[in-house]
Amino acid sequence: MATPNYGYExxxxxxxxxxxxxxxxxxxxxxxxxxxxxxxAPGDPETDVASLEHDAPTVPETPTKDG
Known part of the structure; x- marks a missing residue:
């Protein structure tokens, strides 16, 4: 008679x-x-979180007092 294979179970x-x-x-x-x-749409860059993480943020350049 075969013994039960407890490891398999x-x-x-x-x-x-x-x-x-x-x-x-x-x-x-x-x-x-x-x-x-x-x-x-899920792939829309406006709603896609993955694309937001990889894109550089768009910051308007502020003029400095030098120029």
């Missing part, structure tokens, strides 16, 4: 627990994201 339980945790985190993240405005 434990690994399967760990994988199931990890998958359930990831699904909960994904669902939580989806709830946090506010619904986007109908006129703005």
């Amino acid at each position: 434990k690994r399967q339980r760990e994988l199931a627990k990890k998958q359930k945790k990831e699904e909960k985190l994904r669902a939580k993240a989806e709830r946090k994201i506010p619904p986007s405005s109908p006129g703005l």
Whole structure:
């Protein structure tokens, strides 16, 4: 008679627990994201956070007293 493979069973339980945790985190993240405005696309530079982080800020040049 074959002996039970407890290591395999434990690994399967760990994988199931990890998958359930990831699904909960994904669902939580989806709830946090506010619904986007109908006129703005996800890749729009005005709304895309990634593009805002990489673009240099636009600051108007202030005249100095030297010139």
